[in-house]
Amino acid sequence: MKRLVSLLLIGAALLPAMTGCRKGNTDTDNPNNTDTPTVTLKVWGAQDDQAMLREMCDAFAQANPDKKYNFTYGVVGEGEAKNIFLDDPDAAADVFHFANDQIADLVSAGALAQIGGTYRTAVEEENLTGAVDAAMVDGKLYAFPATADNGYFLYYNKAVFDHAPNTLAEILSLCTDGRRFAMKVSDSWYLASFFLSAGCSFSEDKKIDFNSENGVAAARAINALCRDPRFVNFGAEYDPSIIAGFGDGSVIAAVSGTWNAEKIASEIGAENLGATKLPMIEIDGQEVQMIGFAGYKLVGVNAGSRSPEDAVKLAAWLTNEENQLKRLRERSMAPANKNAAADPAVMENPALAALSEQMPHAVSQNNVPASYWTAAEGFGTDLAAGNVPDDALQGKLDVLTETVNNPIG
Amino acid sequence: MRLRKNLTRILIYALLTALAVIWLIPIFFLIVHSFRAEPGAAIRYLFPKTYTWNNYVRLFTDTELFNFPRWYLNTLVVSVASCFLSTLYVLMISYAFSRLRFRGRNAMMRAGLILNMFPGFMAMIAVYFILKAVGLTQSLLALVLVYSGSAALTYYVAKGFFDTIPLALDEAATIDGASKSTIFWRITLPLSKPIVVYTVLMSFMAPWMDFIFASVIMKDNYENYTVALGLFQMITRENIYDYFTVFCAGAVVVAIPIALLFLFMQKYYVEGVTGGAVKG
Amino acid sequence: MADLDYLASSGPRRAWIRFTRSVKSLPGRVGGWIGGLPRRLGGMFRSLLGAVISVGLIFIRxxxxxxxxxxxxxxxxxxxxxxxxxxxxxxxxxxxxxxxxxxxxxxxxxxxxxxxxxxxxxxxxxxxxxxxxxxxxxxxxxxxxxxxxxxxxxxxxxxxxxxxxxxxxxxxxxxxxxxxxxxxxxxxxxxxxxxxxxxxxxxxxxxxxxxxxxxxxxxxxxxxxxxxxxxxxxxxxxxxWENFRAIFGLGGNALLGNTFRSILSWTLVWAFFATVTNYALGMILAIFINHRGIRFKKFFRTVFVTTIAIPQFVSLMFMRNLLADNGLVNVFLTQMGWVDAPIRFLTDGNIARITVILVNMWVGIPYSMLITTGILLNIPADLYEASRIDGAGPVKQFTTITLPYVLFVTTPYLITQFVGNINNFNVIWLLTGGGPMTGEYYQGGRTDLLVTWLYRITTGEQNYKLASVIGIITFAVCAAFSLIVYSRSGSAKEGKFL
CATH class of the missing domain: 1.10.287 (Helix Hairpins)
Structure with missing residues (x-):
């Protein structure tokens, strides 16, 4: 009896092995069967966007009645898209949303289908230049811009500030009685702002020059800020901390992105929610505008898609003017489409207005090397601890630059 | 003398109470905050301003974003199945190593011991593609196979336990004409309740704890998530403000069955693990 | 059971001596094991050759x-x-x-x-x-x-x-x-x-x-x-062998070599402290609970066991929230006026290292308490009786009977725990994520273990070649360690190295 059970188990384990191999083979034999009327497409989007995504896809199916579309949906947020995609490109979506800082890795892994011809012309004509640049690698277009909302700016409490603060000194001057200004310098995304403001850059060939004189000046400015009791870094749990800080008045201004707008508003009241571009900061005795990252959400097409034609068509549909407006209305995401970006709804939303105000002072993340993020986080965390002497900065920046520019692998 | 004895006793009571409080504080706050009405993850006061059942209600009704009931069920199914399979594996392998003598036994035992040191998640990519080759990825069955597969190597506690059962019993049965299979099923297993319970407990808990393997295997298949994976989605940057208290409620709901199981089976757990891990 | 007889008849001292001796002979055993390798490999090769030849003979005969x-x-x-x-x-x-x-x-x-x-x-x-x-x-x-x-x-x-x-x-x-x-x-x-x-x-x-x-x-x-x-x-x-050269700092990147050494040594330090604290304090806790005259034994045991029942990822994520710079623990401490600035439990390198060990105690002590409880109940009561007649006090009894006995029977458990802690991904990853990160390490943080470092390197920057080298080294460290301990020739021959 028990033997029988175990035999059955073995059989059960082996059977799919045989059939599984067979199936795999026939699938690869004819990868593009575009002639068949039924097309199955897998689409990835963030979890909170699922409902909206379904509506967009259903509308696409209705607009293209010549084929029968069969959509499957996967919950993969823009931030995780690269990792989950590259784990198994074969099982990944045909059409997927991702944050533009992942484009270089995705392209170098051969994951994204290049976009050309009329699609490319349309993207270039209809979208903001920054967004188009963000979807390009080496002059080739690899994705469709969907939103232009992945950046950071300054939130402030209108109950404390009677007008939008313009300089860091101004903010700090109001930080009295335990009220503080928050920015997570131990996060490499925010940290870059100081170096960019001081004139450092991420070059085209994915190198940084943070150990230059300008870089050291920027690091000194960070150091000074970290030692200031009116400033707070909130190492762990940054986002919940600033929201709570706004709530109890211990934070009056903080650098963050659009995802916190509603939450801060619910703590201090929508009438008190102020948002504006990043402040001016004094670096090496000079007041300069703080520069941020301009991030975009893009829609890409899997290079291994079995229905590439339909996948590209769907990706273009998901990012057309109408759907970008839909994202703006339903999810408060700033559009990358020129016409949609001119919609009054953008300026009515304080966070999106601040984002577009920051836009002229923002750089694309495309040139940021993948080796930057963890290495810079380490550097920022060291500084945030507030015990690095100024004369040690040059050495630390040399190490950082070396690690980022010459990663192992 | 009596005074000194009483003094030690009081000291011990004080110490035990203090430790018990320390151990219970996080659990206490977890429960308290699962009833908090105000949203947010970093609040500046110890106790909620208002209490509500709403987080628990949301957990089971607000399923559009987080299908907790479904994930809970998934985890339960995976737990029960993998617990059955792992227990079978562990008992079979440990019984063979403990009671049977055959060629290559020592070498196999040593190999098992070493292989158990292999950091499991280094294996994930390979396991994923092996499962894919047989068409099993993103399914609950895949999770069951993976969890029980890694459990097979944790045989040493059970082996230690079997070692403590007197061989004379086997010998007597053999003289009476019982086959080795009969001895295993009819004699040894009925005597091994503690270790069976111990193994069942440990393998039942694994799917509730793991999230790395589950995330690699499930990827974008939201429907087949386990609770660990699902609860994680609640505390991402975008969700933590609205869902932190729901996360706490979910944690409590997850902990309840395991806690009950543990409290009732505690006696066997102690017997199993002391009989197994330390003797032999 | 033979061990028990041995203990009872020849006194716990003997057990203690055996324990220390086996620790002292560790280096010798390592050497022996490595020295024996060529012989064993040769033997394997010979038996393989023999198998082929015998099959060849079958063809002839x-x-x-x-x-x-x-x-x-x-x-x-x-x-x-x-x-x-x-x-x-x-x-x-x-x-x-x-x-x-x-x-x-x-x-x-x-x-x-x-x-x-x-x-x-x-x-x-x-x-x-x-x-x-x-x-x-x-x-x-x-x-x-x-x-x-x-x-x-x-x-x-x-x-x-x-x-x-x-x-x-x-x-x-x-x-x-x-x-x-x-x-x-x-x-x-x-x-x-x-x-x-x-x-x-x-x-x-x-x-x-x-x-x-x-x-x-x-x-x-x-x-x-x-x-x-x-x-x-x-x-x-x-x-x-290029990747192996790189990780030992021979590939021109000194930072990587340094990071590897620092993380390896912290991993060993962590494994040592995590194991010893859990073990020792778990034992003491069990002794207190089982102390004669203490009532509510079951109640106390249940309290501590409750923590086992809560899935680790839940309790650890929650602890991370409690211990954040702005978390409830710091709120409490500042409100009570005990500290001026929040204690940076998870964001200061040294404090974070202590925090993870402390939190790990919270997680692990109940387990070792349970195990020790079982053992304590097994110590023959007449041992204590005899020593009391000899005039031994509680402290003396502890050092001469309880400790050697428990140590002796739990040595295998201790080893398993040590190796388990080297690979203890969950506690570190969920609590600190390996952080606080530092510019002095290559893509690493102060509380990173080899396994968490490896995980970050694979998921963050897809550096599989480097990660697999780290994985192999971790594996080798653990395997070598346990082989040495378990290859105590005597017990291996009896077929019960555990």
Whole structure:
């Protein structure tokens, strides 16, 4: 009896092995069967966007009645898209949303289908230049811009500030009685702002020059800020901390992105929610505008898609003017489409207005090397601890630059 | 003398109470905050301003974003199945190593011991593609196979336990004409309740704890998530403000069955693990 | 039980002496084990050669049916009436060659290069899109190549044994002995060969889910699989020992070598403290709870056990929230006026290292408390009785009876815990994520263990080649450690190294 059970188990384990191999083979034999009327497409989007995504896809199916579309949906947020995609490109979506800082890795892994011809012309004509640049690698277009909302700016409490603060000194001057200004310098995304403001850059060939004189000046400015009791870094749990800080008045201004707008508003009241571009900061005795990252959400097409034609068509549909407006209305995401970006709804939303105000002072993340993020986080965390002497900065920046520019692998 | 004895006793009571409080504080706050009405993850006061059942209600009704009931069920199914399979594996392998003598036994035992040191998640990519080759990825069955597969190597506690059962019993049965299979099923297993319970407990808990393997295997298949994976989605940057208290409620709901199981089976757990891990 | 008798008769001192002695002899045992390696490998090689020769002899000595079995597996068995076994062999042969030609040979052919054809891009004017021709996927080539090799190895084993079985059938036939039927063999699986029945499934599972991935990982460390050689767009290939040189700082990047050394030493420090604190305090806790005259034993035990019941990831995520710079613990401490500035439990390197050890105590002490409780109940009461007559106080009793006894019986547990802590991914990752990160490490943080560092390197920057080297080293450290401890010759011979 028990033997029988175990035999059955073995059989059960082996059977799919045989059939599984067979199936795999026939699938690869004819990868593009575009002639068949039924097309199955897998689409990835963030979890909170699922409902909206379904509506967009259903509308696409209705607009293209010549084929029968069969959509499957996967919950993969823009931030995780690269990792989950590259784990198994074969099982990944045909059409997927991702944050533009992942484009270089995705392209170098051969994951994204290049976009050309009329699609490319349309993207270039209809979208903001920054967004188009963000979807390009080496002059080739690899994705469709969907939103232009992945950046950071300054939130402030209108109950404390009677007008939008313009300089860091101004903010700090109001930080009295335990009220503080928050920015997570131990996060490499925010940290870059100081170096960019001081004139450092991420070059085209994915190198940084943070150990230059300008870089050291920027690091000194960070150091000074970290030692200031009116400033707070909130190492762990940054986002919940600033929201709570706004709530109890211990934070009056903080650098963050659009995802916190509603939450801060619910703590201090929508009438008190102020948002504006990043402040001016004094670096090496000079007041300069703080520069941020301009991030975009893009829609890409899997290079291994079995229905590439339909996948590209769907990706273009998901990012057309109408759907970008839909994202703006339903999810408060700033559009990358020129016409949609001119919609009054953008300026009515304080966070999106601040984002577009920051836009002229923002750089694309495309040139940021993948080796930057963890290495810079380490550097920022060291500084945030507030015990690095100024004369040690040059050495630390040399190490950082070396690690980022010459990663192992 | 009596005074000194009483003094030690009081000291011990004080110490035990203090430790018990320390151990219970996080659990206490977890429960308290699962009833908090105000949203947010970093609040500046110890106790909620208002209490509500709403987080628990949301957990089971607000399923559009987080299908907790479904994930809970998934985890339960995976737990029960993998617990059955792992227990079978562990008992079979440990019984063979403990009671049977055959060629290559020592070498196999040593190999098992070493292989158990292999950091499991280094294996994930390979396991994923092996499962894919047989068409099993993103399914609950895949999770069951993976969890029980890694459990097979944790045989040493059970082996230690079997070692403590007197061989004379086997010998007597053999003289009476019982086959080795009969001895295993009819004699040894009925005597091994503690270790069976111990193994069942440990393998039942694994799917509730793991999230790395589950995330690699499930990827974008939201429907087949386990609770660990699902609860994680609640505390991402975008969700933590609205869902932190729901996360706490979910944690409590997850902990309840395991806690009950543990409290009732505690006696066997102690017997199993002391009989197994330390003797032999 | 022999150990118990030994203890009771010769006194706990002896146990203590044995314990210290076994620790002292560690280095010698390492040397012995390594020294014995060539001999053992030589032995393996000889027995392998012997097997091939004996099969060769069978070809010379056997009759035509046996010789035909070299070509058609199981033919000899079929001819001698062992129909069941013969058919199984024949089926195995057919299945193998089917597998080999439909699946195996293609992957195997690509193994030396790990793929030749990269993904191709073509502009399709008519459709207005770029189309992609699939290239070779180096990762799949490597994995399925290994699978194929393992199956070939298995097949060769079955092949050899089939020939032996056929020859055995021939010999029996010649001697006019009874040839076992399939029924006999199935009956044997329940009795004489019961171990085969028991071990088949677990071993299969271990081979698939542990051995195969292990071989895969070891192979990866000899390739250049990283984000510049990422499938499906790119190929990766073999690079020899390059990655190992890099990690020991010989590849020109001193930072990596330093980081590796720092993280390795912190991993060992962590494993030591995490193990010792849990063990010692768990023992003390158990002794207190079981102290004579203490009531509510069950209540106290239950309180501590409750923490086991809460899934670790939940309690750890919650702890992380409580211990954040702005978390409830700091709120409480500042409100009470005990501290001016929040204590940076998780964001200051040194404090974070202490925090993780403390939190780990919260997680682990209940387990060791439970185990020690069981052992304490097993200590023969007459030992205490005798020592009390000799005038020993509680402290003396503890150091001369309880401690040596518990230490002696839990040494294996202690080792398992130590190794488990080297690989303790959950506590570190969920609590600090390896952080606080520091610029002094290569992509690493102050509380990073080798395993968390490895995980970050794979998920963050897809540096699989480096991660697999770290994985191998971690594995080697753990395996060496446990082998040494368990290869205490005496217990190994008795067949009970645990």
């Amino acid at each position: 056997g009759d035509w049916a046996t010789r035909l079995s070299f070509g058609i597996m199981g033919f000899g068995c079929l001819r001698r009436g062992r129909i069941g076994r013969g058919l199984i062999y024949l089926f195995t042969q057919i299945a193998f060659w089917y597998f080999f030609f439909t699946f195996g040979v293609g992957w195997l052919a690509l193994m030396p290069t790990l793929g030749k054809v990269a993904q191709g891009e073509v502009w399709n004017e008519e459709k207005g899109i770029f189309e992609y021709a699939r290239g070779d996927n180096s990762m799949l080539v490597l994995l399925y190549g290994i699978v194929t090799l393992i199956i070939i190895l298995l097949y060769v084993c079955i092949y050899f044994s089939s020939i032996r079985v056929c020859y055995d059938a021939e010999c029996r036939a010649r001697r006019a002995e009874r040839i076992p039927t399939l029924g006999d063999e199935i009956a044997a699986l329940r009795d004489r060969d019961f171990h085969k029945t028991l071990l088949f499934l677990p071993v299969l599972a271990v081979v698939i889910f542990t051995v195969l991935p292990l071989i895969f990982m070891i192979s990866l460390s000899f390739t250049n699989y990283d984000r510049f050689h990422m499938p499906p767009g790119n190929l990766f290939t073999w690079v020899g």
